Amino acid sequence: MASDPRLRAGDADRDVVAASLREAFAQGRITHVELEDRLDRMHAAQTIGELAVLTADLPAHAPELPGSQTPDAKGAKRRRDLRAGWASWLGVSLIVNVIWLASWVAGGESPGYYWPIWVMGPWGAAMALATLTQKARDDDS
Numbered sequence: 001m002a003s004d005p006r007l008r009a010g011d012a013d014r015d016v017v018a019a020s021l022r023e024a025f026a027q028g029r030i031t032h033v034e035l036e037d038r039l040d041r042m043h044a045a046q047t048i049g050e051l052a053v054l055t056a057d058l059p060a061h062a063p064e065l066p067g068s069q070t071p072d073a074k075g076a077k078r079r080r081d082l083r084a085g086w087a088s089w090l091g092v093s094l095i096v097n098v099i100w101l102a103s104w105v106a107g108g109e110s111p112g113y114y115w116p117i118w119v120m121g122p123w124g125a126a127m128a129l130a131t132l133t134q135k136a137r138d139d140d141s
Helices: 011-026 032-044 048-055 071-107 117-140
Strands: none
Touching: 011 032, 011 048, 032 048, 071 117
């Protein structure tokens, strides 16, 4: 939860609370009438504090709203996202290289044009840039 409950709530904040309320309803923790009442109050809420009240009595009370993470938690999430991005790049790179290799072997002639570079190159460059900017952010912290 944000450190200052007086901060204005946005649509993303309301989406987090709505998901939490719907999950509580699905688990049988609140009734349909309570769900509707809380959703109405959620739409009328103007601050983070008003939203926090709506989920305070639920087991997973005070859902984490955007902007409420500590800088360390945000950095850790960005690093996890980068690792996932690199893993995706590696997986796709392997697949396109296998396809290229299979077409070369099946064709029986020269290897031909190495088209996987057009998949791997731009994506890899974007990932490298993201990694370097992440490292710069971590160094600044």
